[in-house]
Amino acid sequence: MGLARALHTAALALVIAATAGRAAHADESVETRALPAPHRLGLFAGVGALGSPGATGGAFLTGLRLGVGRHFAASVDLGYGLLTAPPTIQDRWWVIPSAAVVIPAGSVRFDLGAGAGVGTSSGYLSWSDYDARPFTPIWHYTVPAARAHVAAAIEIARNLDLFARADVATLFSVGSQAGGAMDTTWFALWIGVEPRLL
Numbered sequence: 001m002g003l004a005r006a007l008h009t010a011a012l013a014l015v016i017a018a019t020a021g022r023a024a025h026a027d028e029s030v031e032t033r034a035l036p037a038p039h040r041l042g043l044f045a046g047v048g049a050l051g052s053p054g055a056t057g058g059a060f061l062t063g064l065r066l067g068v069g070r071h072f073a074a075s076v077d078l079g080y081g082l083l084t085a086p087p088t089i090q091d092r093w094w095v096i097p098s099a100a101v102v103i104p105a106g107s108v109r110f111d112l113g114a115g116a117g118v119g120t121s122s123g124y125l126s127w128s129d130y131d132a133r134p135f136t137p138i139w140h141y142t143v144p145a146a147r148a149h150v151a152a153a154i155e156i157a158r159n160l161d162l163f164a165r166a167d168v169a170t171l172f173s174v175g176s177q178a179g180g181a182m183d184t185t186w187f188a189l190w191i192g193v194e195p196r197l198l
Contacts, residue, residue, distance in 0.1 A: 011058065040067040044077070047190020050092065053181045055085035059092070059188060073100045073111055082130075085123070085182055089130050091137075092186055094119035094169065096147050109161075111151040119145030119171050121183055141184070143173045159196040165189070 036079040042065045050059040060083025067073045076097040083090040097198035098115025122137035153161040171184040 002053060020054050022099075025124040026044050040196055041065070041198040042067075042161065042194040042196045044192055046077075046163065046165070046190040046191035048081075048188045048192075050081035050186055050188050052083060052085070052090075052183075052186045055083040055090060055182050057081055057090075061190065061192075065139075067102065067193065070104060073110075073113070074098070075100070075113070075115075079188075081186070081188070083186075088138075089124040089127055090122075090183070091122050091130070092119065094145055094147070096145060096169070098147065098149065100149070100151075107154050109147070109153045111153070113151075114146070114148045116127035116144065116146045118142065119169065121171055123183070141171055143171050145169055145171050155195060156193075161194040161196070162191075163194055164191050 008169035045062040047060050052058045061077050061079035063077030063135045065075040078095050080093045096115045096117035098113045100111040100113025103110040118143040124137050149167045151165035153163035156162045
């Protein structure tokens, strides 16, 4: 229910922003409505709902995205999140470079991508344990990680995009001690902004 509501909210935000963007550009001349340059660097940041089988929480991410031509993009992002995973608390962090196929669709830009990097999954006895000793979990894995993502973005102001994104990711090489998918996988729904730097 929570994930469905988050998806609905993100889709509604994209529709509202697209409508506002079209209204704002309605009186512009053809010259000022030219498409952005194919090579473009953006700094993005977002917040989202984070989940894993049997666990839910929230997270934030930031990173850089470079558009290369009309149909390709490369990016790298850093993310961190916390999960309630009864009876414990878990956190995740990751640094993952990725590549994406870009599909322009009118005022909306879709990215379909995947990448690999490094990620950490950690466990704590309770929120108070995490608060008292945030860097001393009872277990942790820092290993290679992979992620796939789907993103949609629209321009809401000059040099500023609004995006919604869905991710699924997993850790590798954790051995037989891992507690299962709850400790090694996650999915996320994001909403954020991407100011264009170039």
